[in-house]
Every structure is written in C-alpha cells, then in structure tokens.
Amino acid sequence: MEHVTSVDGTAIAYERLGSGEPVILVPGALCDRNALKPLALALAGEFDLITYDRRGRGDSGDNAPYGVEREVEDIAALLAAIGGQAAIYGHSSGAGLAAVAASSGLPFTKVVLHEPPYGPDDVDSSEDGAQVLELLREGRNQEAVEHFLLMAGMTQAEAVELAAGPGVAELAPTLAYDFAVMDYGAPGGRLPVELLAKITQPALVLAGTASPPFMIDAGYRVVKQLRAAALIELADQNHVVPPEFLAPVLRSFLQGSVSRR
Known part of the structure; x- marks a missing residue:
C-alpha cells in the first residue's frame, strides 16, 4: 500500500497490481479499495491496476468540509503519482465520480461507467x-x-x-459523499446532461440485464449524451458482476476501440 497527498492535505491510500496501461478503479458506496481488488487481480496480466480508498474510507484520511471537487483532486493526485495518464473505471456511485472527473478535463485515455445510478428525470430522490x-x-x-x-x-x-x-x-457516513456525487451537475440524482457532454474520451457504459430497471434505463440515457460511447448489456448480471465475467468485457474495450451504438 502507498499514499499520495491530495491538494487539501488528505492522504489517499492506494495499491497497484500488474503492469501495462494504467487503469484507476473507483469504488461505489460503502466500498473501500478491496471491493474492486478481485477485478484488479483478474486484469493484472495486461494492465497496471490502481485500487484506492476514497477519502473517509479504509486507510485514506479525510478533511472537512467535504466537496465533490476534493474527490476529483484525489484522483488527479493519483494520476500524477502513476505517470499522469490512465484509463478510469467506476462502479455505481463510483461511476458517477468517474464521470465528474472525466468531465473536468483530467487526462484519461478511456472511461468506463458501470451502472451509474442516475434516477429518472421525473423522479426527485x-x-x-x-x-x-x-x-x-x-x-x-x-x-x-x-x-x-x-x-x-x-x-x-x-x-x-x-x-x-x-x-x-x-x-x-460516507454515504453523504455519494449523494453529493450523484447530485453533482443535476439536483435530485437526475441525469447531468451538460456534465456528460463534456466527456470526450472513448467511453463504455455497462448495465446488467438483471439489475433494477432504473439502472438499465440510466445506462441508455447516459450513452446518448456521450460523444464516443457504446453500451454493453451484461446478460443475466445484476449490479455486482463477478470478475470472471466482467474482466473480459473490460479487457476487450481497454485494448481496442469503441464505436457508438
């Protein structure tokens, strides 16, 4: 385990597995870096996987007041520590955070958004x-x-x-951070259309066919806002996908290209 210091002085804990193109893995609500470690292990033969504890979790520190921008600064600090460029994968609210980070202009090569839980536009959560x-x-x-x-x-x-x-x-307590992430750019957890339109990198959106319908619908609405993106439905999978099923999908995208569909 290593640490990097974010702009506000918060120590962010991270681990690296494998070698190759760097990929930052962003966990969702109620998860620390260990949640995505099995996925990192499944991809470590081809990629340099960075798993990390978001602020307030695991071995990372925290500082008040919280702001979504602080979490983007944490990711920027990770990027600087690993060479300045990487692909990014985010799961659930971690996908929401990955979208915010990608829209900010950070130098990501590719972006994967796995079931960001945006709600319907006519429902205020x-x-x-x-x-x-x-x-x-x-x-x-x-x-x-x-x-x-x-x-x-x-x-x-x-x-x-x-x-x-x-x-x-x-x-x-970090659930408050996830709510802030999902409200960033659009109130009430709705789709942040303007934010998503700023993501210019090749992107992949993932949705499991056994997931709650609103998450599948969110995937289709997200991909329509991205400039160069595809959506893949993961057959018979729900919100948490086994690494042996998910890793080949990510490997294919990260090693290849994406066309919008």
Missing part, C-alpha cells in the same frame, strides 16, 4: 436521500444503510443482511 442523512446525523448508521440499500432496489431482507455486515456501519 432528494427526500429519500434526506432521510438517510438524517439517520446518519442521529448516529443510526445501520438503519441509514438499510434505507439507502432499499433506495438502490434491494429487498428488505437483502438490505438488512448487508447493512449488518462487518465494517459496513463504519462506512455509512
């Missing part, structure tokens, strides 16, 4: 988000996680089980 944030303010972290997972389309039983998992409640 801010009320549900406010309930999660209120539970966090009251210190009811496990309940906050349960409510968040229900928002994401899980069943009650699934949400309760996952929220009770080891270390999950400790990561709960």
Whole structure:
C-alpha cells in the first residue's frame, strides 16, 4: 500500500497490481479499495491496476468540509503519482465520480461507467436521500444503510443482511459523499446532461440485464449524451458482476476501440 497527498492535505491510500496501461478503479458506496481488488487481480496480466480508498474510507484520511471537487483532486493526485495518464473505471456511485472527473478535463485515455445510478428525470430522490442523512446525523448508521440499500432496489431482507455486515456501519457516513456525487451537475440524482457532454474520451457504459430497471434505463440515457460511447448489456448480471465475467468485457474495450451504438 502507498499514499499520495491530495491538494487539501488528505492522504489517499492506494495499491497497484500488474503492469501495462494504467487503469484507476473507483469504488461505489460503502466500498473501500478491496471491493474492486478481485477485478484488479483478474486484469493484472495486461494492465497496471490502481485500487484506492476514497477519502473517509479504509486507510485514506479525510478533511472537512467535504466537496465533490476534493474527490476529483484525489484522483488527479493519483494520476500524477502513476505517470499522469490512465484509463478510469467506476462502479455505481463510483461511476458517477468517474464521470465528474472525466468531465473536468483530467487526462484519461478511456472511461468506463458501470451502472451509474442516475434516477429518472421525473423522479426527485432528494427526500429519500434526506432521510438517510438524517439517520446518519442521529448516529443510526445501520438503519441509514438499510434505507439507502432499499433506495438502490434491494429487498428488505437483502438490505438488512448487508447493512449488518462487518465494517459496513463504519462506512455509512460516507454515504453523504455519494449523494453529493450523484447530485453533482443535476439536483435530485437526475441525469447531468451538460456534465456528460463534456466527456470526450472513448467511453463504455455497462448495465446488467438483471439489475433494477432504473439502472438499465440510466445506462441508455447516459450513452446518448456521450460523444464516443457504446453500451454493453451484461446478460443475466445484476449490479455486482463477478470478475470472471466482467474482466473480459473490460479487457476487450481497454485494448481496442469503441464505436457508438
């Protein structure tokens, strides 16, 4: 494990696996760098994979006040540490963060957005988000996680089980960061059309056919806003895809080119 120092002095922990073209992997809500490590291991034969702890998670530090721009600065610091250029893959709200970073003009070679959870334009998710944030303010972290997972389309039983998992409640306060990321550029978690239009790199959007319908729909709406992008449906896969299924898809895109469809 190594650390890089972000603009505001926050230490960001990261690991590198493999060799080849650098690829930064951005985890989603309630995840640290270990969540994407199996995927990194599956791709390490061809690429230099960078997994990292987003601020406030794992071995990374944190500084107040939080701002989405600070997370973009964290990624910029990683880029500088690994040579100044890389592809980027983001999962879930990590895909939302990857989109913000790519729209900022950072020197990414390619961009992969895996089920960024943008909601329908006619639905405002801010009320549900406010309930999660209120539970966090009251210190009811496990309940906050349960409510968040229900928002994401899980069943009650699934949400309760996952929220009770080891270390999950400790990561709960960073849900506020994920809400801020998904609201960045458009209120209420709606599609940030102007932000997405600024992404000029070759891009791939991924959606599992077994995922909640709103996530599949979001994928199709996202790809329409990108200048050079394709969408691939991952057959019979839900929001979390096994690395043995996902790695070949990413390998093909990262080693080749993409045409819009």
